[in-house]
């Protein structure tokens with residue numbers, strides 16, 4: 001059984017299709033996920049490289065506590081230079097591969113190079129015997145579900161998969177990286193944002209198969225303390241309100257009330273279809289169609305993931321999230337959650353970010369290229385993407401590309417990435433996150449749902465949330481467990497039998513942001529480049545535009561003294 | 574007076590205030606008191622028919638309220654917490 005002292009890392013050279021295992025540097029032991037990815041990219045990736053060329057580096061890094069018995073802790077970060085933003089990117093997902101890699105003691109996979117034959121496809125096999133690159137031409141351009149069905153036949157049933165759909169193979173900049181979910185079933189979990197699927201595709205890497213075999217959970221250095229923490233944390237959570245027990249889709253009516261269930265390419269903040277998009281309808285459908293709430297990875301106690309069935313009682317998709325219901329639903333004036341479920345499945349099949357894709361389709365509709373609410377038209381459009389039509393490719397390349405394709409003026413984005421559901425006009429501190437996060441407009445980087453803040457509070461609230469989320473996304477804990485910095489440092493302390501101070505954990509979060517900002521600066525991006533696009537500055541919703549001045553925004557780049565609330569603040573994304 | 578703790582998403586109408594002291598013998602009376610002090614708060618927690626909106630869970634002094642939540646009797650010093658989920662996914 002791999003313990004924290006035996007950790008390894010995998011290096012893959014796609015130019016020569018070789019893979020090797022090395023010792024994981026001991027000084028990185030408290031770095032995982034996003035922070036580890038930032039560290040590796042800072043050291044090993046030229047920030048000025050072509051994101052789809054051989055010099056980009058693709059990182060796959062589970063969190064520090066992944067693979068242990070800690071609850072809800074098996075998240076994996078995918079990192080690289082983003083072809084969408086031109087800056088550093090980390091996208092985080094659940095599913096099984098993070099748990100499986102860590103059970104094998106693999107802290108990170110670093111993929112470099114590019115095959116000389118752009119048409120060749122490869123897979124990476126990781127198991128207790130080692131690692132190897134294998135030919136995978138037979139899987140070329142397979143959609144994710146068919147691909148995983150075939151991979152299930154080729155590999156032991158204990159294996160899980162990280163996959164690249166056709167959108168990634170086509171190097172479309174809205175492409176995601178998929179992971180298979182609990183019980184290694186479906187490729188329904190996605191590291192979606194920033195086009196990292198295109199980076200995986202550009203390296204000819206179609207899949208990673210991770211078979212932990214009979215490997216057990218990672219052994220903490222202080223087993224008694226770690227076990228006690230797991231027990232009390234789980235008990236406290238289960239005795240608490242469990243706000244995500246019906247999934248993020250249950251946020252729909254709340255978001256509507258807060259003017260952030262955006263409608264028709266964000267010209268309004270409320271949707272007339274709030275009732276039929278509400279996740280409560282999905283939960284009601286379990287009664288007649290089947291489907292249920294489940295955990296996307298083993299060991300998750302939150303179970304926020306809904307399994308959605310169709311009218312015939314057959315599996316359709318999972319999980320149908322709030323962001324998807326907003327961007328592919330209300331933002332495109334689609335009224336029914338069932339139509340959005342179809343679109344979610346199609347995006348998962350193709351390997352596309354539902355947020356970027358929904359933002360792009362809304363721009364096409366706003367330009368007159370498709371009728372508002374035309375769900376059949378959207379299905380046709382999505383099915384065009386892997387046929388390679390110009391329109392399909394524009395949508396697959398995201399909002400800014402679709403703005404250029406249509407010549408349409410209203411393109412809501414920051415740093416080339418479309419705005420998530422949470423709107424920066426009523427929620428200005430979230431807007432400050434979108435402007436300053438090295439990730440561009442990404443709610444998981446630092447969501448602040450508080451419309452009552454005054455301007456002098458925006459920076460601290462955003463900085464606090466960005467630090468807590470950076471640490472959370474480095475730990476392996478899911479943001480929906482809502483761990484605090486104190487929770488995370490206590491788990492780290494028991495894992496390595498050392499004290500991790502408040503100062504240390506605060507520094508870790510800040511250092512992650514600094515590494516990422518430095519990468520972006522070296523890539524040629526400025527603070528002004530990150531400001532929200534004109535559409536959000538000029539078109540109001542609920543009487544508000546985004547108008548936070550640059551001198552306030554720029555305060556983010558100075559580390560503020562920790563206030564007491566930093567350590568109890570919960571991750572929120 | 575009972576104290577209503579206002580969670581961040583509901584602080585638009587309260588101008589950022591995180592707790593409000595209000596007179597009232599029941600939760601409903603207290604919520605009406607908050608609305609009188611901060612117009613716009615009521616619709617955030619009450620639907621058009623005057624019932625509680627479904628997406629929040631209510632606690633009195635740490636205990637989850639169930640049943641006819643709006644009729645819950647309140648004593649001076651009681652603390653009411655409103656927990657509602659906000660997340661993207």
Ligand code: SF4
Pocket residue numbers: 072094095294295296297300301302303304305478479480481
């Ligand atoms: S809380 Fe939801 S997204 Fe997070 S690990 Fe559990 S099921 Fe997956």
